Amino acid sequence: MRTDVVVVGLGAFGSAALWRLAARGVNVVGIERQAIGHPFGSSHGTTRLFRVACMEHPGLSEIARKSLALWTELGERTGETYVRQTGSLNVGGPTSRPVKGAQAAGAATTDLTHEEVRAKYPQYNLEPGDVAVWDPEAGICYAERTVKAQVAEAERLGATVYPHTMVTSIEGTTVRTPTIDIEADQVVVCGGAWLRNLVPGLPLTPRRTPMFWFQAMDPDSEAFQLANFPSFIWEFADGRGLWGHGSDEGFGVKIGLDGGRHVGGFDADDLDRYIHPLDDIAELAAAVGRAFPGLDPAPVKAIPCMVTDSPDGQFLAGRYDDRLLIAGGDSGHGFKHCAGIGELLAQATTKEAPYTDASFVDPQRF
Ligand SMILES: Cc1cc2nc3c(=O)[nH]c(=O)nc-3n(C[C@H](O)[C@H](O)[C@H](O)COP(=O)(O)OP(=O)(O)OC[C@H]3O[C@@H](n4cnc5c(N)ncnc54)[C@H](O)[C@@H]3O)c2cc1C
Structure with a gap:
């Protein structure tokens, strides 16, 4: 099979990247090892804190606001609520x-x-x-509901999704699974606590929480x-x-x-x-x-549940090399930013200018 972009792992970050790529008309395939919205990674348990005044970095405010704007737009179409702003x-x-x-x-x-x-x-x-x-501007956001909605919206916009399909290796631009191999121009890897297995060498540490x-x-x-x-x-x-x-x-x-x-x-x-x-x-x-x-x-x-820590407590999101983009290393504060990060990944993949300066989450900083 051939496509423009493959997204590996459809949790918070991957489902958002898939959606934002599909929204641009990119031919995109998403692969998830489990069911969509499953409880075995980092994006389950109903809710997450949504904050805009983020103590982890001043640059995160704009990314949280982008998530809010995208989720509000999505909610207007689906009739669901993805953020409740209770401060x-x-x-x-x-x-x-x-x-x-x-x-x-x-x-x-x-x-x-x-x-x-x-x-x-x-x-x-x-x-x-x-x-x-x-x-x-803060409140709560909804975990599984949002992951499922982002994947469903991506499919509605033309993405192809393979749940219950484990990626066994990523070799160059070939993504291998037990049942199908996919050739892509670019691969976006959002494996959560498994990201370091899919892209060896990343300084990430899963932590039980x-x-x-x-x-x-x-x-x-x-x-x-x-x-x-x-x-x-x-x-x-x-x-x-x-x-x-x-x-x-x-x-x-x-x-x-x-x-x-x-x-x-x-x-x-x-x-x-x-x-x-x-x-x-x-x-x-x-x-x-x-x-x-x-x-x-x-x-x-x-x-x-588990979070995946990075050495500086900041997640890694963006271009990793000329064929690979990654998002992960959430360090326990990534969910609220996932739609905003999905947008940045889509912009990096299609070579658009980013809507905000996200150099502080650049994966190449390590
Ligand atoms: C207890 C707890 C509290 C938190 N609180 C907050 C909070 O209040 N606010 C906030 O913003 N964030 C919070 N977070 C962080 C947030 O939940 C994470 O940042 C986010 O869920 C991480 O998403 P992810 O896409 O990296 O990982 P995941 O959602 O786990 O997605 C990774 C996906 O990749 C798939 N995958 C892995 N390997 C393969 C493979 N080989 N083939 C195919 N698929 C594969 C997995 O099955 C999984 O679905 C919290 C996290 C925890 C654990």
Whole structure:
């Protein structure tokens, strides 16, 4: 088989690249090892934080906004919602990373004093000196729903999709699978935690990061509903922290731990998919109980997941060599940017000028 472009891996980044290439009329084929929207990689678990005042790099604001614009346009066609903008709080000491990072992001944020946060968000058991930065453009986005919609839209626009098909090797511009070999002018590889297996030599490390949901102690309480409990990133004085957001799914608030006992460095096929009460839950439950006294610290739901870390905590997206483009190394903050990154990959593939300067995610920096 021959085509212009093959996209390998249809998770967050790959499904977005496929969609944006198909939107340009490029002959594109997408190959995914699992079903579309599956729970075995990094893009499942219903929701993700959507932030525009991104502490990870000021240049990310424009990429998040591009995702929002593309998803809004897609939602107008499909009737689905891909982002809910309920705002977010970046909480911590005045010099903490979430606070400083959000202030430096160049977005339209508002600083909140300790007293203002206490008055408006009594759910928080703030540490002395904690303040917050309010990001009004933030909220939540939807993981599997978006991946499935991006693939469906790409197919509607003419892309060919092979789910349940594993790429066994990429040799030059030949993508091999057990059932079909495809010749392409260019190959876009978005293998998530498997990206380093598909493109050997990339400095990427998969890390196990299970997801947990918690419910309010008082079943009648509305304090942790999405409208009252926006998404947050909170850094504690000891450098660790929590991230999470209110729920519109009915099974609780999603909260995760930053800097906990997360195991890294395994092959993604060997991910430990069991949840361990001591190693996985004890530290997180203690932190949740301390931070949000209105929540029951025993999680009601848990599922395994993994992020893929890069050496500088920034993902890798763009041209890798003259035939290969890649996106991956999400370092735990990539979902909100995936449509914007898909657009950049499509622009790089078709040699258009990029809509924003994304040199800070250039894969060639390593
Ligand atoms: C617990 C957790 C919380 C997170 N929170 C946030 C958040 O709040 N906000 C945010 O923006 N981001 C967040 N992220 C990060 C975000 O989810 C990731 O950046 C994003 O999902 C990564 O997408 P990906 O396309 O790189 O990987 P994936 O979605 O895993 O896609 C890779 C795909 O490649 C396929 N594949 C691999 N090998 C092959 C092969 N040989 N042949 C064919 N297909 C193959 C896989 O099956 C998979 O479908 C979080 C991640 C985790 C784990």
